[in-house]
Amino acid sequence: MENIVAVVLTELLMTAFISYLIFFSLKRRNKFTYRDFSIAVIALSMMASMLDSITYYLAFPVTFLNAVIALNISMFEMSIAVIYLLWISFSKKFIGYNTSVSNTLIFLIVFNEVSMGIFLRLIAFGYYPTSSDYSLLSNVFSVISSSLNSYLFIVPMVAEMAVVIAITIESSLNRLISLSIMIQSLFSPTFLGNQGFVLLGIILGTGSMIFFMIIFYERISKGRTSLFPGDMRKMRNIFLLYTLMSASIFIGTLYHSPFYPGWALYGITMVVGMIFYLHIHFPIGEPDKKRTGWIKNPRFVFMILLTSFISEWFLAASIEFQAYAPYFANGFQNFIVFSNLLGGVTVFTSRSVIVDIFYIFGAVPNYYIFLTIMGIEMGALVLFRMRNIQWKEKRVNLALALIAFALYTTIYPNFIGNATYSKLPLWANVGALAPLYPYMVVSLLGSYVLYAVLALLFGRRSYCSTLCPSAVMYGGSFGQSMISFNYESEFSRKNIGSRFKGWVISVISSLWVIMIAVSLLSYLTASRVGSFDLYGIDVSVYFSFFIWNFLWYIFFISIPFVGMSPCRRYGWCTTGTFVGFFSKIGLFKLKVKDPATCVTCPTKDCVSACEVGLGDLAGQFIKTGEFKSAKCVGAGSCLEACPYDNIFFYDIRNFLKERKTKN
Ligand code: SF4
Ligand code: SF4
Missing domain, CATH: 1.20.120 (Four Helix Bundle (Hemerythrin (Met), subunit A))
Structure with a gap:
């Protein structure tokens, strides 16, 4: 220098x-x-x-x-x-x-x-890194990018932000947002103005973003009816800023050479962050007087969910892209397939634009980096919720769900590269990570047998509320606060109740037929009897990606419009309907100690608390003193909500106790 x-x-x-x-x-x-x-x-x-x-x-x-x-x-x-x-x-x-x-x-x-x-x-x-080979516009971008993507720009900017935070008396939300922007700027991947800090910067920036997202999510979950509209706007804007930052980091890692043009958008994003930061400190208009919360504002929650998903997807992809940056030329078409699918680093051969986008989009949420980011965020919200739960069994259940998510993420039972795990009977579904090789048939079928037995004995909660990663996604403080959308959303209201509607039964049947078909085709391809790949990708992998890496997230983000627990209610999760069926014919049910209490109960809180919208819960209790449904995932929100502590779970443990008493 x-x-x-x-x-x-x-x-x-x-x-x-x-x-x-x-x-x-x-x-x-x-x-x-x-x-x-x-x-x-x-x-x-x-x-x-x-x-x-x-x-x-x-x-x-x-x-x-x-x-x-x-x-x-x-x-x-x-x-x-x-x-x-x-x-x-x-x-x-x-x-x-x-x-x-x-x-x-x-x-x-x-x-x-x-x-x-x-x-x-x-x-x-x-x-300036300009060149006579570049157009005038490219040179202008290079000048701006090289000036912004450097500690020379970042350090004074962060110092000014720190001074402003220190000297201004602000609301705690303003401070949090300011701190978040400041730390995000400090961890800029382009801090050194070269590739030297990019990977570490993305990882540190991701950590900081997730940390603040958790805090904002917790605030949102507590402010269902009490947040000020202005505070909601600020939170929406910071999530939008995260998305912009993550997208520009993604572009920087994808177009990594030469350095500055690829990171131009990121430099501009830092400036946008600064503008937002200053707007927080130079507010305009009168402060809000009325707290409205977001209960009647599904678009707000939708935006928060959408922007956090996009941000996390971009960040996870960026970490992977950056890790492999030395091995591939700029652009999607040259990207290297993540090591999890084909068992190693392989050059991605471009197939068709749609297949490429589909494949890369689905591959990112399948990999441990995305799952780790998501798991930390949603897991922290589960811990927040656990602090307020008195009921010991539910605390144990949530702890088990956290452990299952961590194991699922880190040792990945289906990991194709690890022959031991792929033989364990712990498959999430067909095609989750690999075609159906003959040596995997036993473990796949073993998984279904295991889940069926667990569902027969303990109900659907053994899978849907414990082993499945969704248990953590829905089980935190934020997920639980969205249960109110079950009765706010019109689409959800039409699908309330313990029975699947006709259209849902059609979805369930069609998907089971498709799943069996793709499993057979995958098996035949993997056994070299025939070749049923599509653009070189196994058909069961398409199926798995589509259901769990596309539909699942699309529905999760749309909860404000479709109600809570969409995977459990609308029939497209084949594993869910499978365990639901065995739960229905098994021992698990909800029972009430005294049906008469339900008759006089004025609030019927169990109904509004139910994660899967089982609107006829109270009615069934009054009629028969118990409740059974293939949709019930045994989340236990109704037990917690009942003001008379009237409900209890009935499963194999109660059954054995009864037998013992009789004998
Ligand atoms: S329905 Fe499927 S995705 Fe949803 S909780 Fe159950 S197993 Fe998991
Ligand atoms: S289970 Fe509890 S909340 Fe539900 S109707 Fe009966 S007494 Fe009321």
């Missing part, structure tokens, strides 16, 4: 200058005069114009013309500021601190930051 003294001095002065101006503007916000505004605008414009004119002067050959242009850049920028101030003064538009004041200050602060980044890049390295 060159001119280190000048670089450090500029950074220190700019950080102090911008921090002071922010402090000055915030302090005087409630009595902001035209004079205050003019001071801020002139000071910021002056600084930016100086930086821009010097940058131009240093970047181009020293000629008389270039010296004149450099001077004019400064004059031009200052003139705009002065004309703007005069216009406001003459038109008597200034009415104190308002939207346009806030936007002007934010624009000028960000403009200064970017100008400083471009200036520092030049004096520190003496050149």
Whole structure:
């Protein structure tokens, strides 16, 4: 690095200058005069114009013309500021601190930051990574990208953010959002301006993003009816920012060479983050007076779920892409198949655009990186919920679900590369990770036998509420807060009740026929009797990807519109309907200690608490004193909700006790 003294001095002065101006503007916000505004605008414009004119002067050959242009850049920028101030003064538009004041200050602060980044890049390295082979636009992008994607830009920006957080008294949500943006910026994969920090930066940034997402999710779950609309908007915006950041990281890792063009969008995203950050500190409008919560606002929850899924998908894919970056050329079509499917690092041969997108989209959630990210996030919410559960059996159940998720993620029973695990009878489903090789038939069938026996003895909860990863996805504080959508969503209301509707039965039957067919085709292909691959991918893998890596997430994200537990209610999970069937014919059922209590019970809380929308629960209790349904996953929310502690689970343990008593 060159001119280190000048670089450090500029950074220190700019950080102090911008921090002071922010402090000055915030302090005087409630009595902001035209004079205050003019001071801020002139000071910021002056600084930016100086930086821009010097940058131009240093970047181009020293000629008389270039010296004149450099001077004019400064004059031009200052003139705009002065004309703007005069216009406001003459038109008597200034009415104190308002939207346009806030936007002007934010624009000028960000403009200064970017100008400083471009200036520092030049004096520190003496050149921009431009080339006469590039178009003018590419060169402009390269200049901007190399200036933003560097510690020279990031460090002062983070320092200013830290100062602002320290000096302003804010609501805890504002502080959390500010901290999140600040830490996210600090962990920028492009901090070093080269590949050196990219992988570590993505991992650290992912960790920080997940940490804050967990906190926001917990707040959202508690604020079902009590969040302020403004706070909901802020949370939605920070999730949108996460998505933008993750998408730009993904592009940076996919187009990793040369470095700067691929990361241009990420640099711009950091600037967007800064704008959002400043908007938090320069708020406009009156504070909210009424708490509305999100119960009547399914779109809010939908956006949160959608943006977090997209962010996590991009981050997981980016970690994988970056890990393999040295081995593949830019672009999807050159991507290397993740080592889990074909048992090693293999060059991905492009098949057709749709198949490529389908395959890569489905492969990411299948891999342990995505599952780890998702598991940490949703698992933390399960732990939050466990703190408030008194019922010991449910705590044990959730703990088992967490362990199952962790094992499923880390040792992956179906892992094709590990002959021991793939022979264990712990298959989630057909084609989860591999074609049906003959040596896997016994373990696959063994899995179904095991799940059937467990369902006969303990009900569907043995799989759906314990072993299946969905138990963790639905079982946390946030998942539980979405149960209210069962009766808010119209689609869900139409499918309430213990019996599957006719259309759901058609879905169940069709999918079972398809699953058996693809299993046979997969077996025949794997045994080399015939070849039934589609574009080189086994048909059972398509099936598995479609059901669990597409449909599952699409429905999960759509819970605000389709109600809770869609995989259990709408019949497309073949494993779920399988265990549901054995649960129905098995020993498991819900019973009440006293049906008469249900008759007089005014609230019927068990019904509204049910995860799968078993609306006839109370009616059945009154009629028969018990309840049985293929849909019931034994989540136990009804037991917890019953104010009279009237419900209990009946399974093999009760059956054996009864037998013992009789004998
Ligand atoms: S229905 Fe399927 S995906 Fe849903 S909880 Fe049950 S086994 Fe898991
Ligand atoms: S089970 Fe409990 S909540 Fe449900 S109707 Fe009976 S007494 Fe009421």
